[in-house]
Amino acid sequence: MSEKSEIVDLLESIASILEFKGENPFKISAFRNAGNALRRYEGDYEALAAEGKLNEIKGIGKETGRVITEFIRTGDSTLYKEIITGIPPGVLDMFSIRGIGPKKISVLYNELKFESVNGLAEACRKGELAKVKGFGEKTQAKLLEEISKMEYNRQFVLMHQAERLSDKVRDILKSSGFFDEVSVSGEIRRNMEVVKELKFVVFCAGISETVAKTISLFVNAISEGEKIVVRDFSIPVYIHFSESQSSFVKQLFLTTGSEEFLKNIKATEVPEKLEEEKEIFSHIKMEFVAPEMREKEYFDITAKELRKSSDLEQEKLNGLLHFHTSASDGNNSLEEMAGYGITKGYSYFAVCDHSKNAAYANGLNEERILKQKELTRAVSEKLKTKVYQGIECDILTDGALDFSDDFLTVFDFIVASVHSQFNLSENDMTARIIRAVENPFTDAIGHPTGRLLLARDGYKVNIKKIIDACAANSVAIEINANPHRLDLDWRNVFYAREKGAFFTINADAHSLSDIDLTRYGLAVARKAGLQSSEVINCFSNEEFYKFLNRKVKRIYK
DNA sequence: CTACTTGGGTAGAGTACACCATAGTGTAC
Numbered sequence: 001m002s003e004k005s006e007i008v009d010l011l012e013s014i015a016s017i018l019e020f021k022g023e024n025p026f027k028i029s030a031f032r033n034a035g036n037a038l039r040r041y042e043g044d045y046e047a048l049a050a051e052g053k054l055n056e057i058k059g060i061g062k063e064t065g066r067v068i069t070e071f072i073r074t075g076d077s078t079l080y081k082e083i084i085t086g087i088p089p090g091v092l093d094m095f096s097i098r099g100i101g102p103k104k105i106s107v108l109y110n111e112l113k114f115e116s117v118n119g120l121a122e123a124c125r126k127g128e129l130a131k132v133k134g135f136g137e138k139t140q141a142k143l144l145e146e147i148s149k150m151e152y153n154r155q156f157v158l159m160h161q162a163e164r165l166s167d168k169v170r171d172i173l174k175s176s177g178f179f180d181e182v183s184v185s186g187e188i189r190r191n192m193e194v195v196k197e198l199k200f201v202v203f204c205a206g207i208s209e210t211v212a213k214t215i216s217l218f219v220n221a222i223s224e225g226e227k228i229v230v231r232d233f234s235i236p237v238y239i240h241f242s243e244s245q246s247s248f249v250k251q252l253f254l255t256t257g258s259e260e261f262l263k264n265i266k267a268t269e270v271p272e273k274l275e276e277e278k279e280i281f282s283h284i285k286m287e288f289v290a291p292e293m294r295e296k297e298y299f300d301i302t303a304k305e306l307r308k309s310s311d312l313e314q315e316k317l318n319g320l321l322h323f324h325t326s327a328s329d330g331n332n333s334l335e336e337m338a339g340y341g342i343t344k345g346y347s348y349f350a351v352c353d354h355s356k357n358a359a360y361a362n363g364l365n366e367e368r369i370l371k372q373k374e375l376t377r378a379v380s381e382k383l384k385t386k387v388y389q390g391i392e393c394d395i396l397t398d399g400a401l402d403f404s405d406d407f408l409t410v411f412d413f414i415v416a417s418v419h420s421q422f423n424l425s426e427n428d429m430t431a432r433i434i435r436a437v438e439n440p441f442t443d444a445i446g447h448p449t450g451r452l453l454l455a456r457d458g459y460k461v462n463i464k465k466i467i468d469a470c471a472a473n474s475v476a477i478e479i480n481a482n483p484h485r486l487d488l489d490w491r492n493v494f495y496a497r498e499k500g501a502f503f504t505i506n507a508d509a510h511s512l513s514d515i516d517l518t519r520y521g522l523a524v525a526r527k528a529g530l531q532s533s534e535v536i537n538c539f540s541n542e543e544f545y546k547f548l549n550r551k552v553k554r555i556y557k
Numbered sequence: 558c559t560a561c562t563t564g565g566g567t568a569g570a571g572t573a574c575a576c577c578a579t580a581g582t583g584t585a586c
Contacts, residue, residue: 023558026569030558061559099575101584136577359571360586397573420586421573 004038004045007071010080011035011064016095017083019102020109034064040331040511046072090116098146098456099139107134121147153454155196157235159520160483162188162195165233169198172217173239179204181248185255186238191292191523193486194453198237199255203248207241214239249274260296261289292527297491301529306497310526312505312535314519319537319544320346322392322415322446322478322506323515327372328353329361331511334372335379338387340512348541350390350413351376357394357402358419364391366407373410386541388412388548392446397421399435401442408441412554415478415506417446418459426460433461437469440551444476444504444536447487455484463492471499474550476536481507481521482514493528502547503535 015031037059038045048054049072054065071077094105094117108114111132112123121144123129129140157165166188173182179202183189186199204210207226214228215221221230230237240255242248250270254262271283281288289298290309301307320341324330330337330353338349351372354363364372373389380387390413394402401408401416408414416436424432436442448466449458470477477496480487485508488496496503505521507514525535532538536547548554 018558027558029569033559055559059559063558099584103583134577134582138576142575358586362570422586423574 007068008035008039010071010077011038011067013092014067014077014080014083016092016102017080017087020087020091020095020106021083022103022106030061031064033059034061034068038068042331042512088115090114090119093117094120097143097150099142100146104134108132117147117150155235156194156454158453158483159191159193159195159486159523160517162198162235165235165237166198169200169230169233169237173200173202173214176214176217178202178210178213183248183252185240185252186257189256189291190258190294191527193483193490193524195235197235198233200237200239201242201248201251201255202239203242203245205243207243211241246272246274249277249280253277253280256291256294258295261294261298264296264299290526290529292523293529295527297494301494301498303498306494306529308529308531310529311532312522312525312530312538314522315345316532316538317345317505317518317522317535318347318540319350320344320348320506320509320515321350321390321413321504321537322352322444323349323509324353324392325351327368328358328363329510334375334387335382336512337509337515338379338383338385340515342383342385344515348386348388348544350388352390352392352413352415354419355391355393355402357396361419363394366403369407369410390414392417393442394419395432395436397424397432399432401436401439405441408439409552411441412548413443414441415444415446415504416442418450422450422459424459426462429459430462430465433466434469437466437473437475442473442475443548444478445470446478446506447480447485447508448477449487449489451487451489452484453486458487463488464495467492467496467499467501471496471501474502476502476504479503479505479521479525479530481505481518483517483520486520486524490524490527493525493530497528497530497534501534503530505535505537 011031012035015028018028018031037057041057045054045057048056049069054060054068055062060068067077067079091105091109095102108120108129112128114120114123124140124144129135129143130137166184170182170184173179181203183201185201186197187195188198211223211228215223218230219232221228226241228239230239240251242251253270265284265286269284270280274280278288293309298307323337325334325337326332334351341349354361356363356365376387376389389411391411392415395416395418396402418433433445437445449461449463451458467477477488505518505525507517507521509515509517536544539547
């Protein structure tokens with residue numbers, strides 16, 4: 001049985017190899033499109049494949065459909081095998097280096113004859129790359145930096161990937177029947193946005209015998225005293241054994257960390273007899289700290305009330321804001337998105353497709369916006385809910401929004417985001433975003449630093465100044481819940497809370513299933529102790545309506 | 558290669574920017 005993601009990866013690889021070989025650009029994007037179409041398709045594509053009807057999915061045609069069907073049936077692809085012939089596998093790894101694409105790789109590969117990312121790095125270090133026509137010192141230095149960043153990032157996985165891995169290990173441990181208790185600990189228990197290792201604490205009778213049995217559950221596992229290290233996965237897994245309730249609780253506390261947090265509270269003073277973690281805190285005369293807040297940043301919080309555990313949970317979210325539909329680059333209609341949101345307990349919505357400047361995302365111009373506005377009214381009525389006309393409005397280079405002030409009155413809710421020209425100086429970028437914040441029509445700033453975790457740094461920006469401006473202009477700061485973003489970073493949420501800023505937690509959903517990503521945003525918001533009263537999505541219908549009208553008169557009836 | 562329209566053939570995202578080179582290409586959004 002093949003996973004959908006494997007097929008998507010296959011189509012993506014075929015596209016890259018064709019590009020490397022200098023094929024027809026439209027053929028290349030056809031494979032890339034087919035991969036995207038399949039990834040976004042939420043129906044039973046295997047059934048379609050079995051009936052030979054894959055081409056009912058828009059973007060999949062005769063040839064790409066054939067490749068998919070073959071892969072489902074055999075787990076392999078003759079086309080792939082054919083085009084990969086003569087290309088060393090190391091070359092494929094190079095496709096993921098930022099700043100260099102298949103064409104340049106092709107040139108370098110033919111000129112310098114290296115066969116791996118390491119070989120490329122070596123050529124850069126020797127200065128060979130700068131001698132190739134079309135390349136220079138800057139490219140050489142940038143590539144070296146990108147490669148070392150990539151190597152560094154390889155130690156981590158994103159929160160959602162770690163969670164999947166952790167569930168898998170937990171299931172293995174639980175279904176073994178060896179343990180009275182299995183608990184997830186470490187970075188996952190602290191809701192970290194990127195994860196370097198998984199930690200589990202288990203409770204069982206007879207440690208030495210159970211350790212031996214547990215090792216046999218995995219392929220590559222060794223014992224280190226009273227813990228096991230498993231290296232079957234992309235990151236190491238540590239399993240800590242305990243024989244008594246006291247030791248279980250103590251282990252859970254110590255493995256949760258973080259190291260800096262434990263250092264700060266003199267964790268050596270843990271009492272011998274323990275029923276639950278709370279006793280550890282009362283023993284050292286400290287208020288209980290929620291597991292996800294146990295970071296060194298906790299001690300930087302000056303206002304005591306900001307140290308409280310978060311009360312945020314999915315049930316408190318009423319507003320689904322900042323999501324996309326098939327009108328721009330989303331996968332589902334507005335009616336489908338709102339309909340699904342209703343089943344998840346949301347009671348009001350603001351569709352925020354891309355604006356006209358975002359051509360790459362099929363952004364909407366004035367005419368299409370007015371059409372969509374008719375639709376939001378119709379969907380509101382049909383689903384008996386409140387759908388506001390929103391927009392994710394591009395912030396242009398000079399900080400203007402990409403609709404005129406006259407036209408901005410058409411919207412009920414405006415998320416302003418940067419999607420282009422990431423390379424401004426810190427001063428220019430900060431001024432650009434602040435100008436957007438000061439625009440009276442702006443309700444929220446989307447993904448405030450533009451970072452992509454483990455892939456791209458955020459733009460250079462003075463985030464504190466932006467937070468100050470948001471607080472001063474009552475513009476909500478987004479905590480983008482997409483696990484690739486989780487932006488604003490939770491470390492900056494503390495500062496924004498001190499300034500009294502509003503927040504908005506949004507999955508930036510492009511499909512129905514994306515709506516469920518919201519929980520990752522909640523997870524990092526909880527790390528910063530964020531309270532529902534600070535989050536505009538938690539407002540009631542009436543409170544949200546008031547929020548929309550706090551600066552400009554919105555005409556929504 | 559796919560979609561669309563038509564029954565064989567055509568169009569297909571646009572733009573800014575860095576870089577190397579001194580006009581043009583590749584990459585990324």
